[in-house]
Amino acid sequence: MILRGLGIYLPQQRLTAADIAAASDVPEAIVRGKLGIDGKTIPGPDDHSNAMGIRAARMALADAGIESRQIDVLISITEEHKEYPVWTAGIHAAHALGAEHAYAYDIGQKCGSAVLALKLARDALIANPEMNAALIAGGYRNCDLVDYADPATRFLNNLAAGGGAAVVTRDGPGFEILGAGFRTDGSFAEDVIVPVGGTREPLTAANLHRFHFTVPDPQRMKSRLEALSLDNFVAVIREACERSGVRSEDLAYVAMLHMKRSAHDTVLARIGVAGERSIYLSDYGHIGQIDPLLSLQLARDQGRLRDGDTVVLCAAGIGYVWNALCLRYRAP
CATH class of the missing domain: 3.40.47.10 (Thiolase/Chalcone synthase)
Incomplete structure (x- = not known):
């Protein structure tokens, strides 16, 4: 099974190390040197979690040379902090992308979700010989939930925003x-x-x-x-x-x-x-x-x-x- 296409969406808005230092009262040298942040992406007004994943999915489909109607399953890795609570992001993404033949579901394993989803996509294609293509897509903006004034959560000051996607197929160039x-x-x-x-x-x-x-x-x-x-x-x-x-x-x-x-x-x-x-x-x-x-x-x-x-x-x-x-x- 091949990871055939990749897509990444990054918001245009950013915070610099100096911005984070000012918000958290941590010296900029520590933000850059210890926390390892020179800058990070933050969401703009239209950069909602699942919306960013959908934008990345379109890029991944183009990268793979696959049309959305060829997708058999969509696995959403959109974080649970998203447009609405109690909402299945994968179902919405499949509809928005026109993946009319795909079934869809969400997984949640926080920052491990993409790696897990690739394994699940591979396993799904192995177990179902009638299936030929899987799409993994999702967005993340847990940076909204960071309190820069709380010293106990400074390790989360690096949280940013963006979307990512991958297309998995049975063959073709890419990554086995x-x-x-x-x-x-x-x-x-x-x-x-x-x-x-x-x-x-x-x-x-x-x-x-x-x-x-x-x-x-x-x-x-x-x-x-x-x-x-x-x-x-x-x-x-x-x-x-x-x-x-x-x-x-x-x-x-x-x-x-x-x-x-x-x-x-x-x-x-x-x-x-x-x-x-x-x-x-x-x-x-x-x-x-x-x-x-x-x-x-x-x-x-x-x-x-x-x-x-x-x-x-x-x-x-x-x-x-x-x-x-x-x-x-x-x-x-």
Whole structure:
């Protein structure tokens, strides 16, 4: 199964490192050096979550040379912070795109959703021989939910906005989808939350000011997560490589989500990959699950990949999940 087309939509509006420093009272040198943000995309007035995913989907379909009516299934990776609550974004996207023969559904795994969706698309085509094409599409703007004044959530100050999409087919040029590795640890499920707006505490005029990301126990989360996260990142990458018949040291490229620069560099060092075989997304920020798709498209379009190269997409999502998926490049 081949990842045949990619599409990325990025809003025109941006925040600079200086803007983030001013809003968060964190020195600009720390924003750039430690948090790894030179600038990031933020949504404009028409940049709604699913709308951005639909724009990216049109780009991916054009990139793949596929018409929307050829899509058999649409897997939406639009974040749950979207145009409307209690709303299936994938159904809306399929209709908007004219994917009249596709069934559609949403998945939610926070920043791990795109990697998971590629695995699900591959599996769907393998399990259903009558199906020939799957579309993954979605948008992300959880930057709306960041309180820059809260020091406990400074690790989320990199959250940005954008849309991403990928077309998966049975054949053609692109990226052959290989093995994957996944890990989940639900003991972190309530460590990063938006405390109001759900059934526990419905949204009211009195609590609207609390509708943003919160870390209820920052020290507990920090002490537990730091001990596990990098190990799990390395583990899923090695699992994906092993299931793909390659060594992590032989990866031509690592498409990794945006995180602080020291963590990014540590993951690369531990899997034996030189820094120039990855792009650090300091000019984009963290667009959630879109990051690995963005990184892969940048690498392809910059001519960093040769026919036969193996790459890995890797991501982590609050909750917590760690995902990795290997691809082998088949040049046009």
